[in-house]
Amino acid sequence: MNVKIETSENSMLDKFKLLIAVLVIIAGIYAYYYFDTGVSETSLPQAVRVLMVLAGTSVGILISMTSVQGQKLWQFIQGSRVEIRKVVWPTKQETTQTAIAVFVFTIVMMAFFWLLDMALLKLVSYLIG
The missing domain is CATH 1.20.5 (Single alpha-helices involved in coiled-coils or other helix-helix interfaces)
Structure with missing residues (x-):
């Protein structure tokens, strides 16, 4: 019975991690448009805004890779790389x-x-x- 509870808690924690990862990515994209020249009084150069999107995406990916689904995806990617070498x-x-x-x-x-x-x-x- 403890196993099911731990699995449920892990599942909820993984869902929370994925939700946070998506929100971080969305925040990076939102920051790109928020700091645009016409939208905000505090406009930033486009290079800085692109770096904010890249940073948000990178952090979101790193957060998602700590979940069970992210780890399974990483294992799949590693297996795919092995198969590519066999082609x-x-x-x-x-x-x-x-x-x-x-x-x-x-x-x-x-x-x-x-x-x-x-x-x-x-x-x-x-x-x-």
């Missing part, structure tokens, strides 16, 4: 050949649809008179 990426020659094939196919389809459009135009103009 066999195409060589430059294969990439060039594929790009040329896509380009040629695009030209062929363009010609096909142009001819189809011309044929339908002739057909419609013949039917209309």
